[in-house]
Amino acid sequence: MEIKLDKALYRQMYESMKEWDEAKMRSRVRxxxxxxxxxAWRRYVDLWEFAMRFAQPKSKAQQAREFAVWEEYFEKMRKLEAWRQAHGKKT
Known part of the structure; x- marks a missing residue:
């Protein structure tokens, strides 16, 4: 079964969305x-919390990869700090 698209209605909807986007952008700039x-931070956190409600939970494999990446990062930071303590400028 094929559904025909009402082109006039589609154009009207597209123009309405375009006007809404432009109005929203103007209000953001204003x-x-x-x-x-x-x-601004509160709004960002609210948006993040809203998005996280719809996010798919991470699989165990994804969690393990992410944990490994963070472990590698912190190990590099520990090495850098040890090097800085030994060779860096003394303040």
């Missing part, structure tokens, strides 16, 4: 300097 850093 309000950019009025928002405090704390408010």
């Amino acid at each position: 309000d950019a300097h009025t928002m405090t850093h704390a408010e």
Whole structure:
């Protein structure tokens, strides 16, 4: 079964979405300097929490790979700090 697309309705919807996006962007630009850093951070955290509600849980393999990457990173940081303590500038 084939569903025909109402081209006029599609164009109207597309234009409405375009206008909505432009209005949203204008409001972001207008309000950019009025928002405090704390408010911007709160909005970011709210967005992150919202997105995480829909995220797929990580598999055990993904968790293990991510843990290994972090372990490697922290080991490199420990080596760098040890080198800095031995050879770096003394402050």
